[in-house]
Amino acid sequence: METIYLIGIGKVGRTILQKAYESKVNAKFVVISRTLKEESNDFGFPLKIINIDPLLNIGTTSFLNKIGSNNLLKEKYIFLAGLGGRSGSELLESLTVYFNSIGTKYFSIGICPFKFEGKNRRKKAISYIHNLQIFPNFKYFDNNLIIEKYDGKINLAKAFEINDKEIVQFISNIAEQNRPNNISYN
Numbered sequence: 001m002e003t004i005y006l007i008g009i010g011k012v013g014r015t016i017l018q019k020a021y022e023s024k025v026n027a028k029f030v031v032i033s034r035t036l037k038e039e040s041n042d043f044g045f046p047l048k049i050i051n052i053d054p055l056l057n058i059g060t061t062s063f064l065n066k067i068g069s070n071n072l073l074k075e076k077y078i079f080l081a082g083l084g085g086r087s088g089s090e091l092l093e094s095l096t097v098y099f100n101s102i103g104t105k106y107f108s109i110g111i112c113p114f115k116f117e118g119k120n121r122r123k124k125a126i127s128y129i130h131n132l133q134i135f136p137n138f139k140y141f142d143n144n145l146i147i148e149k150y151d152g153k154i155n156l157a158k159a160f161e162i163n164d165k166e167i168v169q170f171i172s173n174i175a176e177q178n179r180p181n182n183i184s185y186n
Contacts, residue, residue: 002105003075004175005030009091012082012111019168025175027078032091076105078174080167083110083140084117084125093128100135107174108132109167112142114159141167 006027008017014031021029079095081088092108099106110132112125132138146159154162 003028005075005077006171007032007077007079007095009033009079009081010085010088012088013080016080016111016164016167016171019164020171023168023172025168025172027175032087076174077107078171079106079108080171081108081110082113083128084113084121089124089128093132096132096135096138100137106137108135108138109170110138110140111163111167112140112144114143114147114156139170141170 004027006017006020006025007030008014009032011033014033017029017031020027077095077099079092081092083089083092089110092110096106096108099108110125110129112129113121115122129140132140141163143159143163146162147154150159
């Protein structure tokens with residue numbers, strides 16, 4: 001059975017990692033951040049922290065060394081990022097393009113921001129979604145769909161909670177496909 005690396009990019013990615021850990025998703029947890037120190041981990045679960053600056057030029061060896069991976073072909077990677085900001089959007093796109101080009105088992109998940117988070121941020125997120133939809137292993141979750149589903153009659157905390165649960169369930173399904181009795185990864 002291959003190892004699954006669940007890699008959260010930025011604050012949104014880190015939040016989803018925490019929820020996935022609480023839901024007992026079987027994976028190694030890695031967060032890529034511009035603001036967290038690599039040696040600081042006060043999140044209450046096993047988490048490797050990587051500072052984003054050295055990763056802007058992604059290369060196989062440096063990336064594998066930083067996350068503690070040994071073999072791209074024997075492992076699976078699930079990337080999570082909020083879209084619309086600089087680090088999450090750009091790094092998710094770079095990782096998706098790179099991992100797709102080398103034929104590694106991966107899945108990229110982007111989270112589209114709420115409308116109130118800003119017109120430019122949302123416009124940028126939609127642009128990244130458009131670019132990434134050509135990849136078969138990309139999925140996005142749009143936070144606004146939860147609000148629309150409840151006709152706007154839902155508080156923000158509940159909307160985040162529902163969306164986080166949907167994302168974690170999706171990740172759990174990918175991880176479950178990793179059991180030895182399953183053959184398909186798509």
